[in-house]
Amino acid sequence: MPTMRTGPGRLPGMARPSKRTTLREVAEATGLSTAAVSYALRGKHVSKETEERVRKAAAELGYEADPIARALASGRTSMVGVLAGDLQDLWQQQLMAAIGRELLAGDRYALILDAGGDPDRELALAKQLRDQRVDALLVSPVNPSAEGWAAIADALPVVAVGDSLSAARTAGQVIFDNRAGIDAVLEYLHGLGHRRVTVLTPTRPSTPDRPADVYVGEAADRLGLRAELVPCPQELGEATLVARRVLDGERPATAVFCFSDSLAYGVYAAAAEASLEVGRDVSVVGFDDHPVSRVLTPPLTTVDWGLAEIAAEAARLTVAAIEGKRVRKKRILCAPRMSERGSAVRV
C-alpha cells in the first residue's frame, strides 16, 4: 500500500496545507472573543490598542477572513453580477474588461455572464446571479423592462448601462443617448446625399417598438430617407453572411449603418468578398468606436460614447447603490461623439 499524503512534501514550520486560519484561532491567540476580533478587524466598537493587537496577531497568523462565511453571515458577497447582452460584440468585451478593472480597483469582483443576445436567457441569468447573492447587478445592453425584472430589482440593486430607457426600477442608469446618436448618424449620411440606408441591428427577437428602431424610423421620416432595418448576429462569420445578402441585393442601399462596430466589420468582410470598396462603393458607419475601427481601411466612421467613462460611471453607481449612498445623478446620459473617418462618403 502506497504512502498516502494529502499534498507534496512540505518544509517543517510551514503552515498546514490548505487549512486556513480562522477567526477563532485569532481570538484564542489574543485571548479575546471571536466577536471582539471580528469587530476589531473591521475597526468598530473596540479600543485602539485592542485593534492594534488583533491586527498584529492576525497578520502573524496569516489570517484572512473567509468570504463565504462572511457572505453567509452578513448577507453580502463582494461580487457584482455583470450581465452582458452579447459578448460576441467586441465592444462589449471591451466594456466588460473595463468594468471588471473598475470594480476590482474597489475591491469587488465582477461575475460576468453572457446572455449571448438572447433576452430569455438574460432573465434566467439575472436570476442565477441573484441566487449567487451578488451584491448588485450591472446589466449591459439588456432590456430590463420585460416582465420578471421586477422580481430581480426587488432583491438587489440593479444598474443599467446601455440604450434601455427602461421603465423598470433601477438604482442607476448609464444610458447612451441613442436618439441623439441615431439622429447624428442619419443626418450625417443624409448630408452626404444618401437616401437609402440599411440599418444593421443586433438580432434580438423583434420587440416591435424597440426604442432604437423607433428612433431610426422617426429620423428617417423627418429627413425623408428610407431606412431598412436588418437584424444581424454579432459574430463575424454570420454577420458577414448577412452583410453579403444586404450588399448583393438588387438595388442595395448606398449606406449601411451598423448598430455596433462588430457588425460593421462584417460589412467590411462582405464588401471585400464582393470586391466592393468601403468608402467608395458603399458607405459604412459604426456605432461604438472600438479601438480596431481606426485600423481598418478605410478607418471606420463611427460614434464614440466614451467607453472608459461609461465603465467608471457604471462602477461608481453600482458601488454607491450597494453602499446605500446617495448619488447626485442616478442617471448618467452619454452624449454621442461622431468619429468621422473615411468609411462614409458623399454619394
Added chain:
Amino acid sequence: MPTMRTGPGRLPGMARPSKRTTLREVAEATGLSTAAVSYALRGKHVSKETEERVRKAAAELGYEADPIARALASGRTSMVGVLAGDLQDLWQQQLMAAIGRELLAGDRYALILDAGGDPDRELALAKQLRDQRVDALLVSPVNPSAEGWAAIADALPVVAVGDSLSAARTAGQVIFDNRAGIDAVLEYLHGLGHRRVTVLTPTRPSTPDRPADVYVGEAADRLGLRAELVPCPQELGEATLVARRVLDGERPATAVFCFSDSLAYGVYAAAAEASLEVGRDVSVVGFDDHPVSRVLTPPLTTVDWGLAEIAAEAARLTVAAIEGKRVRKKRILCAPRMSERGSAVRV
C-alpha cells in the same frame, strides 16, 4: 412620518419580498427533516417516492438552494477563478468570453480577473481568487513557475492555458506549441526572403530566458536571420507608438512578427501614419488569429491556435480536476496553423 415599507406594493398572494424559501421550510412542508430534504434534492439515500414528494414541494415553494450556504457547508462554490494575463489583448478577451460560456454550460461560473500584464499582480490576484474559495483556478497566458505559485496549487487545482511550459504542479495544461509556431513564422518569413525581423513581444518584466524569446533566438540562429525583440504594450494606442518607433528607425527590419494580433494592429496603425503600406513596404505577421484580423487591409497573416477548442479543453480539464476525475491527457498540445493571408510578402 412617512409610511415605511421594504419594497413596492405587492399583489396579495405573491411570495414575500426578497425572503427566499429555505431548506427548513421545505422540510416543514413535507414533514421531513432538513437532512432528508437535502439528501432528497441531491438524489441520495432516500426512497424514490420521498424524493418525488420533496421535489414537488420544493418546486411549489419555489425553493432554490442558497449557493453561499452550500459553499460554506460543502466547501465548494461553483466558481472557477479565471486569471487573464492581459485583457488589453483582444484575443484574450475572446478567450475569456469563450471560457465563460463553456463553464456556464456546465453550470459553473467564471470569476475573471485581469492581471493587466503584470506578473506580480498575477500572483496577488491568484491569491485573491483562492481566498474567494473558487473551486479551481484557470490561468491564461501567465507564468506560474514563479515562486509562490506552489502555495496556490496546494490549495486548489490549477489549470494552465498558454505558452507556459511551467514546471509548477498543475492539474492540467492546454499549451500552445510556441516553438512550432515561432519556427513556422520565422521559416515562413525566411522563405520570403526576410533576413531582419523585429519581434514585438508583450511587455512583461524581462525574465531573461522566457521560453518564447529563447525560441526566437534559436530559430533565428538556425535560419541565419537577425531577430530583434521589442517589448510592446497590448493597448492599441501605446502599441502604435512602439510600432512607430520600430518602423521609423533607420534601416528598419523588413518584417515585423507580433506575438499577438493586437500588437499587429498597432503596426497597421503605425504604418498608416507613416504612409507605409503593410504587405508592400513592410511585412507583418500576427500570432492569434483574432476574427477581425481577416477584415484588415491587407488581411493579417497570422497563426491560428483554435480558440474554440482551447476554451473547451480548458473548461473540460478544469471541471475534471474539480470532480477529481481522471483524464486521459492532462496536457493538451495545440498545434499552430498558419493562416496565410496578405500581410507578409516576398522581399
Added chain:
DNA sequence: GCGGTTAACTTAAGCGGTTAACAAGCCCTC
C-alpha cells in the same frame, strides 16, 4: 428465531463568520 445487513431517515454538529443584546467598568452629573 436470531445476529447481520441494508434502506430510509433523524439528530446534531459543524462550516466561519456577523451582530443584536446584554454586562461591566468608568466617568459625570445633579
Added chain:
DNA sequence: GAGGGCTTGTTAACCGCTTAAGTTAACCGC
C-alpha cells in the same frame, strides 16, 4: 451616591446548508 451615558467586551443566536453518526424497522439466510 444613585442614576445615566459611554466605551469596550462577551455571550449566544443565527445565516442556510451538508454530512458523519446514530436510530428504526424491515428483510434475509440459515
